[in-house]
Structure formats: C-alpha cells, structure tokens
Amino acid sequence: MKLKRFLTVAIVAVMSLGMFSLNVANAAGTYKISCKNDAYGMQLGSDYTQRAYVYDASDSRAITSSGVSGVGTNNSYLITEYDQAYVGNDCLYAGSADTNGTAVVAGDVARLAINAIVGAVNNRIDMAYAAQNSGASATGVSFSTQADGVSMSANNIISGIGFWADYGSTEVKNTQKFTNVRVDSNKYDGDATAYSVGVDKSFGKALVGVVISSIDTNFTTTFNDGTYKQKIDTYGIYLAYRTNILQIDLGYGLGDSDIDTTRRDLGNDLVIVGKTTADIDYGNARISANYSRGRFSIVPSVSYRTMNMDIKAFTDDRKNDTSASVGDGLLFSSGNSTLTVTDDSISARRIETETMAFGINLSANYEKVVPYLGVQYESESTTSAAYKVEAGTDELKGTTADPDKAASSYNSSIKVGGGINFNLNSYIKGGLRVGKVIARDDWEETYWGGNIKIGF
DSSP: OHHHHHHHHHHHHHHHHHHHHHHHHHHSOSSSOOTTBTTTOGGGOHHHHHSEEEEOTTOOEEEETTEEEEEOSOOSEEEEOOSSOTTHHHHHHOSGGGSOTHHHHHHHHHHHHHHHHHHHHHHHHHHHHHHHOGGGTTTOOOOSSOOSEEEEEEEEEETTEEEEEEEEEEEEEEOOOOOOTTSOOOOEEEEEEEEEEEEEEEETTEEEEEEEEEEEEEEEEGGGTEEEEEEEEEEEEEEEEEOSSEEEEEEEEEEEEEEEEEEEOTTTOOEEEEEEEEEEEEEEEEEEEOEEETTEEEEEEEEEEEEEEEEOOEEEBOOOOOOOEETTEESOOTTTOOSOBOOEEEOOEEEEEEEEEEEEEEEEOBTTEEEEEEEEEEEEEEOOOOOOOOSSOSBOTTSOBOOOOOOOOOOEEEEEEEEEEEEOSSSEEEEEEEEEEESOTTEEEEEEEEEEEEEO
C-alpha cells in the first residue's frame, strides 16, 4: 500500500513538472524579437506574418508584396516561405495573452469595489439602528456583499453623531483553465482590501452620513503573464430611515482610481508596462422588512447597487529589442533596420456593473447571542472581458483548432452565509459571519468577517 501511494505521488509530480515545462516552452517567444518590432512587427501587415525574412548580403532578389522577384536594388534579404514569421506563433495566435489587463479584469474590480463600499455602509446603518433599539439585535446584521473584515463604531457620542470604521479583505479567483498563451483564457487570481471611515447623525428614525472609502486590488493575471493593480478612492453620502417593520437606505458617491498593469511581450519576453486613471461613480438602494415571532425573526430584503468606471486611454510601453540576431542569420543590420518597437495604444473603456439582490435572513434572539442564516440570489450585469483580435487562427498544423475559452460573462450567483451576533453588555456588541458565493461561472469567492460596536 505504501509503495502504491509513493508511485502515485511520483507520477503526479512528473506530470506536473512536464506540464509546467510545456507551458513555459509555449509561452516563450520563438525568436526573441518583439511582437511589435518597428522593422518586422505584426503591425506591418499579413505579408510579415506569413513569411520569414533573414538578412543575407549575398542574395540578389528583391522584396515585393507577393514574395520574391528577380534581381532588384533591395538585395539584402533572403525570403523563405515558412508557416510563421519572426514574431513567432505566440504573437500570431495570442488573443487574451496579448491583451492589457484593463480589458479583462476591470469589470470584476468594479464589482468588488461597490460590494465593499456598500457592505461597509450597510453594516454601519444596521449597527446604528441596533444601538438605538435593543430589540433590533436580531436584525442588526448586514448580510451584504461585503467580503470580510472587521468594523468598529462609536454611536451617539455628541448629540447623535457617530464615528465608525470598517476594514475588509477578500480573495478571488477566475478558474478558467489555462494551458499556454495560444489558448484564450481570462484566468487570474488575487486579493482586494478595503477600508471605509464615516460620520453620521441620527434625526429620530432617520440617519444621514458621509463615507470615505479606499479599495486596493492586487492580481496576478495568468492569461497574459502579468499583474494588475488598481487603487480606488471614493467619497459618498448615505441616508437611512427605519419604521417598526421597514428599513430603507440609499447611497451615492464619486471617486477616482489609479491603474498599473504589466504583461509580457510574447516575442522578446520583456515586460510591457501600462499606467492609467479612471473616474468612478456609484449608487445603491436597499429595503428590508422585519417580521418577528417570539425570539425568531424573518428579514426579507431587496437591494440594488451599481458602479461605473470610465478608464482613460493610455499607452502600453513595450521595451526595445536587445538582440539583433536570429539563428545563423542577421535579422537587423546597421543602416537598414532598427531595434525599436511600437507601443500599444489602449483605447478608453467604460466599465459598468449592476446587481439586483433578493435575500432572506432567519435569526433567533437568545439575548446574549443571536445566530442567523441567510441566502441571497443576485442577478448581475457586469461588462465582460474583451480579448484582442488575433492576427492568426488558433489551429496547429495537421490538428484541429485549439480549444479557446470564451471570456467569462457573469449573469447570476447565490450567496449562502451565516453567523452569530453577541451582546457582552450595553456598551459592547459584535458578531462573526462566514459565507460563500456559488453558481457564478468561472469564479471562486468565500468570505468571513466580524464587527464590533462600541456605544456611548
């Protein structure tokens, strides 16, 4: 039995190493020359992606649009009919791998950002009303899209004014399969952290406040062998009103964002750097009802949230080639070509995400502790990833087409969670929560969190 386990582990290790080696080989540029070299880059037309050009001073043929001709004045190039040019198959067949991260990741970032901001505000509103009414402890739970975190508030310090802070962190992953750069995928993974600080004042059953939020995202973008970092800063207002049964809250905010991306030039393996900014606006609304029977409560809710992100146009900076030779032939020669490359112009892009959520909470009030369970269905519309159009077709010679992955398009998901609230005394209350997002295509997301409320 031990031998069987040992052999199994060994086989898995060998297969893993083999796959890793395959991925590396397929990811490397064939000729170590940029996909956008000014002399022989893909941008110069289909003729350059169908034929290979090697410098040969002794050759007497001239270059024409159809290939080679007789003796001419441009007698410095030998043209050979190959299935690929010097840019290599990786450059020709790469769609998502040759795409800047803003076109693939930004939609999910906007969704994470609005969830974090609205989740923090919802937590604050629920805690504020729970502080005003001890009977609200069973329903003072925000089962929202806040990923996870710890929050603290101080209520009614001066004439109904409250100060509060909330911190959260989440890890996410797009689970599309990735094999190599010739097969489209938008696989990535990473984390997002968020904090919000605010101040509000109660007017009877109404609550009015302002909030400042900051969200930092840090992702590894496997699909283009790069990274994606985005920092979002927003400021907003919120308003809430509560009756004996109903609670309504609204929010609106503006902000800006800095985006830094990297990816790999699939020709020369050098890093491509991109940097841009974006303008942000968001809004949200929620209505919930509280139905109590003895110690048990049922709280159905409907909520809506949306965020728009206008990403400004920018340039992806490709590094110049550092080598001028290919095999035994000279690709570049002084006086007839250059080592410089053409940078990529990335167009402005508008990202939109909006979610309508329908949820229900079940809780039981045991005075010092209040356990609860919640389920929430979310109908979502988020701007999908958009891969760059490939210069070639994903077909290996003599085989069927490679199995490209379509960009993930999210329509709906289900959130299942639960937790427990505790009441240590009249001044200190708090809670713990855990949950998981399921049924969202190509996606993994789990969260945990906690909050503590200090009242005066």
